[in-house]
Amino acid sequence: MRDVAIIGVGMIPFGRRDEDSLLDMLAYASLNALDDAGMGDKTVDAVYVGNMGAGIIQHQTSIASSLVDRLSLLPAAADVVENGPASGGSAVKNGLLAVASGYYDYVLVAGGEKMREITGWRATDFVATMTHPEVEYPYGITLPGMAGMFTQLYMEKYGVTREHLLAVAMKNQEMGALNPYAHVEMLLDREGIFDSPHAVVNNPVAATPLHLYDLCPVSDGAAAVILCPLDMAKKLQNKPPVLIAGFGQATDTHTLQERDDPTDLKAVTLAAQQAFDMAKLKPKDIDVAELHDAFTILEIAESEHIGFFKKGEGGKAAAAGKTRLGGQLPINVSGGLKSRGHPVGATGVAQIVDITFQLRHELPKDRQVKNAKHGFTINFGGFGNNVVSFVLKRTEP
Amino acid sequence: MAVDVELEAVLRPIQYPMPPYPPKVITLANGKKMVVRQAKREDVPAILKTVHPCLFIERDYYDVVSARLYGELLAYYRYRVKSAYCLVGQVDGYLVGIVNGRMETEKVGISYHTLAIDRGLRIGSHLFAAKMEYHIEYLGQEEVLIVAESPIGFRRWMIEYPLEKTKISHELGGVESYRLTRDLYFAAKPRLVVGDRPVPKDLLDQAKKEILHADEKAIRERIAGLKGR
Numbered sequence: 001m002r003d004v005a006i007i008g009v010g011m012i013p014f015g016r017r018d019e020d021s022l023l024d025m026l027a028y029a030s031l032n033a034l035d036d037a038g039m040g041d042k043t044v045d046a047v048y049v050g051n052m053g054a055g056i057i058q059h060q061t062s063i064a065s066s067l068v069d070r071l072s073l074l075p076a077a078a079d080v081v082e083n084g085p086a087s088g089g090s091a092v093k094n095g096l097l098a099v100a101s102g103y104y105d106y107v108l109v110a111g112g113e114k115m116r117e118i119t120g121w122r123a124t125d126f127v128a129t130m131t132h133p134e135v136e137y138p139y140g141i142t143l144p145g146m147a148g149m150f151t152q153l154y155m156e157k158y159g160v161t162r163e164h165l166l167a168v169a170m171k172n173q174e175m176g177a178l179n180p181y182a183h184v185e186m187l188l189d190r191e192g193i194f195d196s197p198h199a200v201v202n203n204p205v206a207a208t209p210l211h212l213y214d215l216c217p218v219s220d221g222a223a224a225v226i227l228c229p230l231d232m233a234k235k236l237q238n239k240p241p242v243l244i245a246g247f248g249q250a251t252d253t254h255t256l257q258e259r260d261d262p263t264d265l266k267a268v269t270l271a272a273q274q275a276f277d278m279a280k281l282k283p284k285d286i287d288v289a290e291l292h293d294a295f296t297i298l299e300i301a302e303s304e305h306i307g308f309f310k311k312g313e314g315g316k317a318a319a320a321g322k323t324r325l326g327g328q329l330p331i332n333v334s335g336g337l338k339s340r341g342h343p344v345g346a347t348g349v350a351q352i353v354d355i356t357f358q359l360r361h362e363l364p365k366d367r368q369v370k371n372a373k374h375g376f377t378i379n380f381g382g383f384g385n386n387v388v389s390f391v392l393k394r395t396e397p
Numbered sequence: 398m399a400v401d402v403e404l405e406a407v408l409r410p411i412q413y414p415m416p417p418y419p420p421k422v423i424t425l426a427n428g429k430k431m432v433v434r435q436a437k438r439e440d441v442p443a444i445l446k447t448v449h450p451c452l453f454i455e456r457d458y459y460d461v462v463s464a465r466l467y468g469e470l471l472a473y474y475r476y477r478v479k480s481a482y483c484l485v486g487q488v489d490g491y492l493v494g495i496v497n498g499r500m501e502t503e504k505v506g507i508s509y510h511t512l513a514i515d516r517g518l519r520i521g522s523h524l525f526a527a528k529m530e531y532h533i534e535y536l537g538q539e540e541v542l543i544v545a546e547s548p549i550g551f552r553r554w555m556i557e558y559p560l561e562k563t564k565i566s567h568e569l570g571g572v573e574s575y576r577l578t579r580d581l582y583f584a585a586k587p588r589l590v591v592g593d594r595p596v597p598k599d600l601l602d603q604a605k606k607e608i609l610h611a612d613e614k615a616i617r618e619r620i621a622g623l624k625g626r
Binding site: 197199 | 423424425426427428429456517518519522523526548552587588589590591592621622623
């Protein structure tokens with residue numbers, strides 16, 4: 001297997017992009033990545049597109065081949081990868097394997113989703129199509145509903161408090177306000193969403209005990225990366241190629257109630273372990289991480305299941321500022337899903353883009369983790385039933 | 398414009414006595430303080446400066462809502478609507494939201510419109526709640542008839558309160574009205590109606606001194622920009 005590097009990354013600002021189609025967004029992000037890669041007259045051999053809902057929301061299928069044609073990349077191979085909210089991570093994994101195997105040299109991986117052209121409750125219903133069609137969905141369960149129940153159990157078992165969740169929400173919105181690609185640019189005020197009696201309206205209960213600002217927004221957006229063998233990358237450009245040093249992917253039971261302990265995110269633990277083992281690194285070696293904080297509780301729970309903090313310590317670490325920029329381990333410096341937004345098919349790719357920015361030391365001071373060498377991502381599908389993780393490593397050109 | 402006093406008396410609809418809406422202040426999610434107060438008739442021209450650019454924003458039915466609101470406020474300004482009122486939300490003097498309505502009878506209120514200029518802060522929810530508070534608690538009405546022109550309004554009013562469906566045709570487009578009764582209002586009040594009174598003097602003075610309006614570009618960006626929520 002060949003070592004695989006990221007040689008180009010591209011993203012478009014997430015938000016509500018009424019003027020752009022899904023294909024427009026994928027094309028813009030891909031062009032940004034192709035420009036960033038500086039490939040000259042070289043073209044890509046294959047294109048993988050992470051997307052969950054075009055068939056449902058846009059009534060459009062085969063978007064990878066549409067993208068190839070749109071970008072004049074014919075006759076590149078084209079595949080759509082659908083894996084729920086982990087579609088982006090899965091698409092990157094498939095691109096990685098294609099290059100590592102030696103079959104393709106240059107691969108474009110794009111992830112995108114356009115979710116704002118339907119109402120919020122239809123978007124929630126669309127995401128809920130990943131729940132079990134017989135024992136969950138017919139009873140009205142939604143992902144926020146699952147997250148609420150998970151949070152309640154996690155609070156009872158590990159002592160997570162609303163203060164801990166609040167710390168994650170405020171940190172991620174603070175960081176998102178600095179990120180030009182982030183959907184939500186608004187700083188939160190503790191009084192306005194927590195202390196004041198007016199918070200009952202400003203930050204209402206969404207799914208007990210989670211409140212509005214514990215949830216990520218519904219967003220449109222796209223992100224893309226260009227992959228190639230590391231040795232070829234070093235000949236191609238002066239930017240430090242970012243090595244995909246490790247990846248992992250694991251599946252857990254479809255339904256939460258089948259798990260021995262619903263608070264145990266086994267697939268997160270396994271996917272992270274696989275990635276660390278492949279990279280020959282440990283959680284303590286990571287300088288910056290992008291975790292899948294679709295709900296604030298997930299940033300805390302994932303940080304514990306990955307091994308960044310002991311069980312029961314993740315929330316305390318967030319409240320103590322250990323996960324802020326300049327802290328022990330900066331998490332979601334991009335603003336995370338909470339603030340950058342969560343166009344589901346784009347998220348896993350966007351996490352890789354953000355970590356690549358960090359490892360290339362390209363970000364402004366107020367967002368750059370100093371001397372970052374190793375980064376980590378986790379893309380969480382279903383309610384933890386399909387999880388993809390990556391360890392990325394800065395290399396010198 | 399010259400006014401024929403005798404004819405004017407015929408053309409003007411009747412006005413019920415309307416006790417004033419006492420101003421209140423609300424802390425928003427971003428920590429800013431929004432003063433909610435009743436606009437005076439002479440405030441209308443300043444308010445219309447903010448409404449006008451919204452006429453050309455299609456997103457979320459801002460064009461329809463703004464066009465109708467513009468006409469309603471103009472009619473209020475020129476005495477061509479019965480027992481109407483307008484409440485405004487201001488942050489640092491800037492107009493961030495507008496609601497209006499009127500009394501149909503002493504017992505029945507008509508809700509007109511809710512226009513949020515700053516979005517993502519639940520300003521529309523706060524101002525709609527203030528409007529219902531005015532009808533039920535200060536005008537002493539038994540019910541308010543309400544419709545929504547946008548899916549967002551439908552979610553905020555019909556579902557969140559929740560409201561009762563009626564067969565009564567609403568004057569805004571003729572659609573069947575929903576109804577907020579006193580019982581429904583007081584059941585929803587603990588989770589939807591907030592605000593502190595009295596408003597600190599400095600905040601109220603600043604709000605009353607002048608209704609400031611953002612420039613058109615900023616208004617368009619706040620309502621229909623990429624970050625619009």
